[in-house]
Amino acid sequence: MRLTTVLLSLACVLGVATAMPFLPPPANATVVECGDDTDLLKIDYVNLDPNPPQKGQVLNIDAKAFLKENVVEGAKIFLTVKVGVIKLLTKELDFCEESVKVDKPCPLLAGEQTLKHSVELPKEIPPGKYLVNVKVKNPDEKQVTCLVATAVFTL
Template sequence: MERIRSKLFIALLYSLSLIAPSIYATDFEYCNKKKEYAVTVSGVEINPDPITKGQETSFTISAFTDKPLSGGKVVIGVAYFGWSVFSETGDLCASISCPIPAGDLTISYSKLLPALAPPGSYTLTLKIQDGNKSELTCIKFDFTIGFFGSSEGLFDG
């Protein structure tokens, strides 16, 4: 009986270790630590964490603005060991309804990562610009893609 309890306990700990990483926020830093941005970021969450190749990954940014925003752009850049490998510019109002009132806001961004994405360290830079291309905020955070992941797409056509 004690052996069964021990195995159940180990299984429970393993299950929690798979769930727990997606609960915690990712560390981030502002692109310019001396600048006071109009939009302050309070947290970044990555789901799933760790990231799995060949699956959609969501990045959720929690932020605050003390002034309403009528619109703008979201500029995303990804670097792999310092080399730019992806960039995209989108309408801020596509990920959150505009106008954005003063207060808390959440921006979500999802992307299907290719099954053949090389493993290693990546840095994502996210900028929010107003209609005049003035930077409202700019943050950077690191993430890792492991050696193993989904095999979807490896043997397609």
């Protein structure tokens, strides 16, 4: 699976349709850590612009974090995408193959990390509550990070 597909999956989860006038305004998308203090990456912030994201528009992602140890060759990304209780996608990806696609080197060296990336959201996002779970682990099984992103698509 290409990083564009992963980013699209993440971006889709973050995308929330423009509400119709008789519906409440869409809730902001959320990205939260689901790991613990032993995770190698501690996130300072993740900003989404616009938030809530809009179908058919560009979603800008700006994030900052601190990495305690290097993320090395052989690290894996575990991705799960659900709509409600239905699992749409489960994938295992090679971290190094994916990181270079967002201009991040491999190994990713310890220290302050920033990410600025833009993704065009498709216009055809089906309605529903979306949840994306992303875990990254080094080959020694140390968890780099665990993230959960949620968003609700309306008609």
